[in-house]
Amino acid sequence: FVSLHVQTAAAMRVTVVVVAIIAAAAVAAVVVMLQSDDEAGRMHREFVEMVVGRDDRVPRVQALQFPSNVEEMLAVMARGRPVVFRGNTPADKWAAMREWKTDGEYIARHVERLRNVHVSAAGVVPVWQYENRAPLENVTVWRDRRLHAVAENFQQVESMDTGEFFRRCRREDGGGGHVYYAGNLGGRGDILADVGDPAEFGLEALAQLTAAHVTDGGSHSDTQRRVTTFYVWFGSAGVAAHSHMDRMYNLFVHVAGRKSFFLIPPQLADAPMHMFPSLHPSQGQSQINFTHTSGAPARDRVVFAEFFTEQAIRVLRTAGRYVELAPGDVLYVPPHYLHFVKALETSISVSMWVPHESVAIAKHIRALPFVDETIGAVEHVDERWSLGVNIVHLVLQYCCVPEPLPGGVPETAQVDAALLLDKLVRSRYALPLSLGPSSGAAIPSLVAKHTKCRAPHADAQLDRTVDHVASVVGHWLLKISRRPIREIEAFDFVEHVALKATQSPDQVFNFLRLAADRCLPRRFADEL
Numbered sequence: 001f002v003s004l005h006v007q008t009a010a011a012m013r014v015t016v017v018v019v020a021i022i023a024a025a026a027v028a029a030v031v032v033m034l035q036s037d038d039e040a041g042r043m044h045r046e047f048v049e050m051v052v053g054r055d056d057r058v059p060r061v062q063a064l065q066f067p068s069n070v071e072e073m074l075a076v077m078a079r080g081r082p083v084v085f086r087g088n089t090p091a092d093k094w095a096a097m098r099e100w101k102t103d104g105e106y107i108a109r110h111v112e113r114l115r116n117v118h119v120s121a122a123g124v125v126p127v128w129q130y131e132n133r134a135p136l137e138n139v140t141v142w143r144d145r146r147l148h149a150v151a152e153n154f155q156q157v158e159s160m161d162t163g164e165f166f167r168r169c170r171r172e173d174g175g176g177g178h179v180y181y182a183g184n185l186g187g188r189g190d191i192l193a194d195v196g197d198p199a200e201f202g203l204e205a206l207a208q209l210t211a212a213h214v215t216d217g218g219s220h221s222d223t224q225r226r227v228t229t230f231y232v233w234f235g236s237a238g239v240a241a242h243s244h245m246d247r248m249y250n251l252f253v254h255v256a257g258r259k260s261f262f263l264i265p266p267q268l269a270d271a272p273m274h275m276f277p278s279l280h281p282s283q284g285q286s287q288i289n290f291t292h293t294s295g296a297p298a299r300d301r302v303v304f305a306e307f308f309t310e311q312a313i314r315v316l317r318t319a320g321r322y323v324e325l326a327p328g329d330v331l332y333v334p335p336h337y338l339h340f341v342k343a344l345e346t347s348i349s350v351s352m353w354v355p356h357e358s359v360a361i362a363k364h365i366r367a368l369p370f371v372d373e374t375i376g377a378v379e380h381v382d383e384r385w386s387l388g389v390n391i392v393h394l395v396l397q398y399c400c401v402p403e404p405l406p407g408g409v410p411e412t413a414q415v416d417a418a419l420l421l422d423k424l425v426r427s428r429y430a431l432p433l434s435l436g437p438s439s440g441a442a443i444p445s446l447v448a449k450h451t452k453c454r455a456p457h458a459d460a461q462l463d464r465t466v467d468h469v470a471s472v473v474g475h476w477l478l479k480i481s482r483r484p485i486r487e488i489e490a491f492d493f494v495e496h497v498a499l500k501a502t503q504s505p506d507q508v509f510n511f512l513r514l515a516a517d518r519c520l521p522r523r524f525a526d527e528l
Contacts, residue, residue, distance in 0.1 A: 061323035073202035104166025257347030388501025398474020
């Protein structure tokens with residue numbers, strides 16, 4: 001009995017010690033979690049400070065005098081960096097600079113109603129995001145990751161009397177909801193005549209150069225139609241446009257009010273800014289929603305953990321650029337540069353756009369018959385997936401080569417391509433990656449068994465076709481001289497192939513993850 005009592009007492013003491021250790025560990029975990037949340041909150045606040053211009057450490061956009069001739073203007077745009085032209089620009093002579101005022105009286109006399117006016121819900125942060133129909137819109141894991149479902153802004157679109165629009169803009173408190181218009185004013189030639197000739201900005205010459213580059217100096221019906229597009233922006237104070245990129249050379253002429261831009265170069269688009277997949281309704285925009293007044297959502301701090309780090313903040317603080325525009329300023333936004341835009345006052349602006357050469361290139365490579373006809377026509381799912389994996393890996397190899405080589409793709413490009421594929425999954429598909437494989441979507445068994453990136457095929461002719469198509473796609477991608485932009489367009493093409501190979505939006509993530517896991521050399525995968 002005494003012995004049993006002693007053993008029981010000892011066991012109780014051990015139990016107490018174990019409980020104490022577990023309790024201490026739990027307390028420590030809570031402290032770490034709170035510290036982590038607090039750290040993420042601080043990162044979120046620091047990024048917001050950068051975006052709205054309250055961080056003096058963020059470099060300002062370089063201000064230049066407007067070039068004296070078209071050749072100098074083209075040279076400035078060719079550098080691929082944002083600049084703001086102040087003073088003595090062709091826009092100074094525009095009738096719009098004299099007549100388009102924020103009272104809206106002159107504009108209302110020429111345009112009675114504005115179609116597709118976006119009206120925010122009262123009391124919300126008025127941040128505008130766009131959406132289009134896309135394959136991933138009904139995939140479960142993405143369904144609640146629509147930008148408007150996160151912020152619930154500008155869900156209402158209506159036609160509005162132009163005078164009423166500007167009267168609502170003058171309500172400083174945004175009562176009844178903020179208003180925002182983006183469009184071409186219905187193509188009304190009388191009022192658009194107030195905007196000058198884009199040729200004076202060098203845009204017509206730029207359009208000819210990009211068309212010649214895409215066609216190797218020849219003619220092409222698609223590129224011959226490259227003309228400058230005008231887009232008009234009206235908005236009340238406080239209205240913002242979520243971080244997004246345009247595949248355009250953009251000259252942004254600010255006409256009235258004040259407006260701010262925070263610009264992020266394309267090499268940071270996928271990491272750390274996490275662009276939406278090209279198959280998502282919010283494609284072209286960042287998944288990082290930093291406009292929440294209460295801080296970043298808890299889920300974002302987990303899914304996009306690398307964004308909420310000192311390193312990411314330092315990179316964005318170094319590479320980002322901020323500018324505030326006054327009437328008469330002309331901002332050059334290079335293609336694929338992310339930009340967050342905010343109206344500091346009721347504002348009027350005009351964009352002049354010329355498509356970047358990547359627009360025509362993307363259209364051409366997606367129209368190649370192999371992807372739709374050959375991959376899509378393969379009935380056996382294993383074979384179709386294998387073909388898809390082979391072509392995306394080869395395309396990314398060609399994308400990594402700095403210039404075409406007569407001897408083919410070097411071995412180092414194979415590793416670079418595998419790392420790129422891994423980057424695609426971790427950046428654009430961080431949300432489903434954090435949740436695991438798509439529910440109910442099984443990976444084909446034969447494909448899953450392959451341990452090599454290049455899956456073998458019985459049909460040697462089909463293998464040769466894959467190699468040929470990948471080299472053709474690579475040839476077109478290499479026409480995009482800037483590698484960050486080339487990567488973005490290559491990622492879009494890879495997603496297109498993934499959709500064709502799986503024939504199911506629910507399987508796109510699984511396909512890409514499988515391709516990345518199988519193609520990534522083990523030593524790199526272990527480190528990642």
